[in-house]
Amino acid sequence: MVLVHGYLAGGFAAKDKCITKPEDMPGLQTRAAGKAFEQMLAGAGASIASMASSEVYNAMQSGVLDAVNTSSSSFVSYRIYEQVACYTPAGEYALWFMYQPLLMNKAKFDSLTEEQQKALLAASEKAQAFYLEEAKKEDAVSAEVFRENGVEIAEMSAADFDAWRTLAKETSYKAFVEETPNGQQLLDLALSVE
Template sequence: MTNLHFPTLGRSLVAATLCFGLGATMASAETWRMATKQPSDSPEGIIYDFFAERVAELSGGDLTVDVYPNEQLGREDSILEQLELGTVNIYVEDSFFLQKWVPEIKWVAPHFLFQSREDWVEFTRSDLVQGWFETAEEVAGVRALGEPMAMVRGPYRVLISKEPVESYEDISNVELRMYPDELAIDVWQHLGADLQMLAWTETYQALQSGVVNAATSPAALVEAMKFYEQAPYITRTNEFWQGLPFMMNAAAFDALPEKDQQALLTAHEEAGAYSAELMAENAAGMQALLEERGVTFTDMPLEPLFETMADWYRERDAAGELPEGLLEAAIPSEG
């Protein structure tokens, strides 16, 4: 009689073993892959590593984030495909890359429309811009982690030139290195600059040879790129503001336990605060260091420049050349 129950008992033991093994697998730590363009020793790379460390700590080790800097997992087009598929869980870069799915997001950082970062961030929280992010999720299953613009890049924009730029009228004397962005080209041509289309890596030599006499840059990259060696005048312009959304595979996030979701959200919020502090320190340190090297920092009155550009945007809006509602979202008094 006992022998008749051996097969049943055996099956029960096998099932119990499989369930135990499955439970152990489900309980093991999950690893997310995070792709970035910047080197790990850059200011941005330091912040990404901080984020990963905090996720591990806050999740109690149940969720880890492996950071892949320097495009180790592929260039942008490849990363976007992997992000959709979920083989890459997070991609951190300027939101312009979302144009693959949301063409209107090219307007997320209009040139010379916001004098302060705070005003710009408020614009990115508008229904208009949030709708663009929602479209990215609907089309590609890609969602921003937390506040999209919490991570600071820049922290502000400057104009590096061979001659001082003391008012926006001086821009008409500038031969400016430019990149292939339609809005940037339109804006700088409107201001009277002569543009030369050049790769970022060609800019130093172009300044040296006289092909151009000026270039725009985030303040954080001025020292590293050494453009100041050929163009010793730096003018803060606040041309546009930059944030770095942590864009993630939405399905992967939704599948996580609530505590691990919260670990990601909290770590991201802390990384955003850290980025603001670190970028401000770097910008201040950069200015002090370069002034010791003979670089002149020019204070250009910005109010006339921004008033001129506000009129330009109004003209484009009246001509139907802006996304509907953009000017109202950017300048509430226009509504």
Template sequence: MAITRRSFVVCLATASFLALFGSPAFAAEPVTLKISHQFPGGTIDAGDFRDRLCRRFAAEIEKRSGGALKGTVYAGSSLMKTNAQFSALRKGALDMSLVPLNYAGGEVPETNIGLMPGMVTSYEQAAKWKNAEVGKALSEVLANKGVIIVSWIWQAGGVASRTTPIVDPSDAKGLKIRGGSKEMDMVLKEAGAAVLDMPSNEIYAAMQTGALDAAMTSSTSLISFRLEEVAKHLTTGRGKTYWFMLEPLMISKSVFDQLPKAQQDLIMTVGAEMEKFALEQAKADDQAVAAVYQKSGGKAYDLSDASVKKWQAIARDTAWKNYGEKSESCARILKLAEKLL
């Protein structure tokens, strides 16, 4: 077939375009981020709000990127074990995770501030961390370790107990309790309890066998892991509490750095938007967990200002002191956190 001058010009223009922008057949494949967490799986509209948040995040980035950026959620530690997630993020072996920050305390001591008893006592105070000096300092530490916080998620927590309610520190004496962090364990030991260390998704089995008398965890976990079936006494986190946990959605820095700027911006924008949803759901669960226990025949107890201050006083002399002595970095973060008290 003869090539006319017009068809030659068209072919030349097309070749130039493909050279500059690439053929659709060889265009970059959509990026799918693997998002891992330890909590029960559900749907985007029902179930543990942390799972729903991850699914909402995945749906939103896919929608706004036109399918160029996606997310696949792996619930219930189905992708990897709970305690392996943070290390995998640092190495780039895992893309994203929603996990209690203090679970990384063995690798990065500064992260133990994420569940420092008595340091955060309200959602209003917790919300200030992200843009305050303490939040910036913590973000810098994490970035240097290969992790970026995408969504700042705080949750109040309570205590589920098999035998007796735990309201004041004196109530913990002689009991086997899961505190949720090394710092909380220090407070419990000072109060006379024996402490056990385990992820929240292992509490039910331990309480069912009698290996554990009581456990401190977030209101959402108290509901999701059906602890009312094995523990009939609940000290709630609604209103006032000394137990607040930072449980952020995070992304591996090495994975993040490989993404185009537009996709990086999209991730951080959607991540920030998820914080409003997290706050609303966390507060709702603080109220809902009491109803769950009462419906199952259990009893719910609230903390008074006096009780919170008793726990906080022990924490200041044990956990806070120990944390501040770990390193200059920990001492600095502690000092910045105390500015928000």
């Protein structure tokens, strides 16, 4: 069972230009964080290079990559700011989120006393609020680190976000529905989350 729902956000960084909308992607050799993002970015005209986050710095330094999509924390911890001209952090609008819940075995939870279950659920509620607050701080800190290192900061607009979502419907959403049992039902549930 899920005790704490947690999400880490991410954004884009590129060597030579800012990325805020699909029209910014054609011709870029890009590392995306996950299959669905690879499908969407390829649909926008990018070439995809699959690699671990730990390999991005060297790939950008050697010219193998022009752009990257990853988490705010990875951008900072791997010092990607040393290799790029522009960073589009998670802000008011963000496309990329990594779900990182805190899980507990349901049978073990059920074996706890009612008092223990209530205490655990109350603590989980506090932990979830803390997680969200800290994740937002991480996004803000990443933008500040890039800014301090002379990297231009770009902001995604509502229109940019809508353009990405339109592209996703034609690419990654479509593939998910076709490849996944009950795919449309699951996609509808995911999209219903505010």
